[in-house]
Amino acid sequence: MNIGQASRASGVTAKMIRYYDEIGLVRPSARTESNYREYGERELNELRFIRRARGLGFSMEEITRLLSLWRDRDRPSREVKAIADKHIADLEARIAEMQAMVGTLRHLSHCCAGDDRPDCPILADLTGGTAPSEPRPRTRRG
Incomplete structure (x- = not known):
């Protein structure tokens, strides 16, 4: 084909x-x-x-190795398992990092009034400032 x-x-x-x-x-x-x-x-x-x-x-490097092992009918399965186990650990670490990012962003979003005022803890954090520990009261400008 x-x-x-x-x-x-x-x-x-x-x-x-x-x-x-x-x-x-x-x-x-x-x-x-x-x-x-x-x-x-x-x-x-x-x-x-x-x-x-x-x-x-899987990364291209890991795929190359896995494909090589797949082609080798005399391969020990422990090599395949080692690659998979390392990949699992890498994924779990990335998941933990992403969950920490979600927590941080959730906190920053909670602290942001989301109103017409220009001050924003999300932007302050992104520029190296620190986020407030408690949310500010949301007041209406009149």
Whole structure:
């Protein structure tokens, strides 16, 4: 099949297929006499593997290693598990960082009057100021 058909069958864009081929992530596909790439089941399986790994947030370096292990039928599964466990730890750390960001932003938003006045603890914090510890009363300007 050609690159368009492989793209539809794998869910990977033709542009990304070309990129993966260029960086050596996928093994070079066969070429026709007119130098067009041809894709078979092996390449489709690799492209689906890459798409799923990217969907799980693995880095290109991790995907390269996982793909290499997947191709090696004599691999020890402990190497695959080690990569997955490290990725889990990285994801959990990122989640914790994001939850801390949400907490900070929630506090800043709570402290902001959100009225017509120009002073804003959110902007103050972004410029290196400190956020107030208690929300200011929301008063109407008359």
